[in-house]
Amino acid sequence: MVARIVPVDPFDLVVFGATGDLARRKLIPALYHRLHDGQMPDEARIVGAARGELDRDGFRRMADAALEEFVGAGELDPDARRRFLSTIDYVRLDALSSDGWGQLSAALPDADERPRAFYLSVAPRFFGQVAERVHGAGLARPDSRIVIEKPLGHDLASARALNACFAGHFGEHQIYRIDHYLGKETVQNLMALRFANALFEPLWNARHIDHVQITVAESVGVEKRGPYYDGIGAMRDMVQNHLLQLLCLIAMEPPARFEPDAVRDEKLKVLRALAPVTDLEAVVRGQYAAANGTPAYAADAESAESRTETFVALKTEVANWRWSGVPFYLRTGKRLRARVSEIAIAFKPAPHSIFPGSAGRTGQNVLAIRLQPDEGITLGMTIKDPGPGGLRLAPAELDMTFADRLAQAHLRMPDAYERLVMDVIRGDQTLFMRGDEVEAAWAWVDPIIAAWDERGDRPAPYDPGSSGPEDALMLMHRDGRRWREIAA
Numbered sequence: 368m369v370a371r372i373v374p375v376d377p378f379d380l381v382v383f384g385a386t387g388d389l390a391r392r393k394l395i396p397a398l399y400h401r402l403h404d405g406q407m408p409d410e411a412r413i414v415g416a417a418r419g420e421l422d423r424d425g426f427r428r429m430a431d432a433a434l435e436e437f438v439g440a441g442e443l444d445p446d447a448r449r450r451f452l453s454t455i456d457y458v459r460l461d462a463l464s465s466d467g468w469g470q471l472s473a474a475l476p477d478a479d480e481r482p483r484a485f486y487l488s489v490a491p492r493f494f495g496q497v498a499e500r501v502h503g504a505g506l507a508r509p510d511s512r513i514v515i516e517k518p519l520g521h522d523l524a525s526a527r528a529l530n531a532c533f534a535g536h537f538g539e540h541q542i543y544r545i546d547h548y549l550g551k552e553t554v555q556n557l558m559a560l561r562f563a564n565a566l567f568e569p570l571w572n573a574r575h576i577d578h579v580q581i582t583v584a585e586s587v588g589v590e591k592r593g594p595y596y597d598g599i600g601a602m603r604d605m606v607q608n609h610l611l612q613l614l615c616l617i618a619m620e621p622p623a624r625f626e627p628d629a630v631r632d633e634k635l636k637v638l639r640a641l642a643p644v645t646d647l648e649a650v651v652r653g654q655y656a657a658a659n660g661t662p663a664y665a666a667d668a669e670s671a672e673s674r675t676e677t678f679v680a681l682k683t684e685v686a687n688w689r690w691s692g693v694p695f696y697l698r699t700g701k702r703l704r705a706r707v708s709e710i711a712i713a714f715k716p717a718p719h720s721i722f723p724g725s726a727g728r729t730g731q732n733v734l735a736i737r738l739q740p741d742e743g744i745t746l747g748m749t750i751k752d753p754g755p756g757g758l759r760l761a762p763a764e765l766d767m768t769f770a771d772r773l774a775q776a777h778l779r780m781p782d783a784y785e786r787l788v789m790d791v792i793r794g795d796q797t798l799f800m801r802g803d804e805v806e807a808a809w810a811w812v813d814p815i816i817a818a819w820d821e822r823g824d825r826p827a828p829y830d831p832g833s834s835g836p837e838d839a840l841m842l843m844h845r846d847g848r849r850w851r852e853i854a855a
């Protein structure tokens with residue numbers, strides 16, 4: 368397997384909030400890898416813009432330290448490291464005043480016709496001001512891009528306000544809303560699997576699929592982010608964006624072309640077809656309790672009476688011809704047994720067994736798409752237990768673990784941000800959410816949160832290291848189904 372690298376044109380990327388966590392942990396390492404692999408040209412310009420009192424050399428030292436910490440000193444190539452750092456500039460600037468904006472203009476020579484992108488790696492409360500000042504300072508050209516990431520509002524009304532605020536200065540074709548799950552190799556492979564193979568499409572419907580499970584489990588709690596997380600919760604933080612986006616990719620109709628609006632139109636139809644949750648029994652909320660020296664969520668959040676959920680499990684349906692009657696079970700939570708993100712498509716059993724009872728049962732075919740850890744796809748099959756003797760049936764897996772194949776080819780599994788940032792530069796919005804998608808997702812989530820608020824009870828406590836509250840297991844047991852194990 369050979370990774371083909373198509374270099375992008377020299378570009379200007381302004382990272383607002385370049386001294387923050389996201390920039391240091393994700394963006395700077397991602398850009399380094401792209402330069403190292405020959406995709407980002409040495410002539411590209413990365414301009415860090417933040418409030419920190421740094422000059423260019425100081426910021427380069429900070430970026431270098433970020434590479435050392437998040438790429439790993441052993442994996443850094445000295446030549447690429449030097450070339451990468453020389454693409455970096457820094458402007459000290461305040462999002463809330465005119466301080467520094469003139470210097471930013473000067474750092475982006477106007478004669479340049481190259482792609483220009485503004486990455487807003489700052490708190491969402493600054494989004495409006497930054498967008499306005501980018502525009503006001505005359506930095507935005509008709510094809511300049513602006514990049515933002517969750518949280519994109521905290522309900523439908525605020526998401527609409529945010530969309531309206533950007534629409535005041537930028538066209539929809541310029542706005543790149545990141546959901547980093549969509550940049551994961553396996554998620555793109557899900558699309559390749561569905562739409563580049565004739566095998567699955569005839570089976571991809573209510574006649575053949577029994578149910579779909581999507582799990583995004585974290586083993587860590589909210590840790591120091593407790594006070595920030597409180598009042599947000601798993602429904603807003605994870606379900607509204609990541610889990611619903613994954614659901615869309617499974618459930619959408621084949622787009623006519625793999626083009627941004629063709630794909631996003633189909634995803635939007637899925638969101639609009641989601642059956643409203645009217646029965647609160649179909650939505651389980653949990654909050655992790657204390658155990659073995661780890662504090663309960665309420666202590667982490669510094670809010671003894673907190674009603675914020677750190678776990679959600681729910682059942683929904685895509686109400687259209689293809690999916691009628693197929694339950695989609697979604698589950699996400701913190702401080703669970705393991706860190707694992709997985710989509711499982713469970714097919715209906717064989718309609719009739721020709722084998723004698725002594726051969727054992729035919730199993731259920733499950734297509735499991737694992738996003739982390741160990742990205743890969745497996746297909747659970749029933750085979751004959753190998754060896755002489757009678758015919759006995761046994762489960763086996765067709766394993767397409769990409770990490771193994773990449774390792775054999777001495778390739779590294781790229782981080783989602785590497786792909787997404789290069790897509791911004793190329794001007795390809797396929798893997799980014801459109802404003803109407805974000806609003807449709809909030810429109811579905813809002814009534815559930817409102818119903819919880821109205822009921823006013825607290826989420827069910829669950830043990831750290833477990834798979835969530837008992838009620839989440841019951842959600843599937845009632846339907847005669849089981850969740851897959853949360854196991855790394």
Ligand code: NAD
Nearest residue numbers: 384385386387388389417418461462488489490491517518
């Ligand atoms: P952070 O608090 O670590 O960094 C914020 C940055 O903003 C710093 O560089 C700071 O100097 C700059 N800043 C603050 N006030 C400013 C001002 N008035 N003018 C100019 N710059 C100012 O935040 P973060 O964790 O890097 O998150 C940035 C954004 O990305 C947020 O919107 C966050 O929700 C989102 N996000 C972060 C992560 C993550 O992994 N950290 C993941 C998903 C989304």
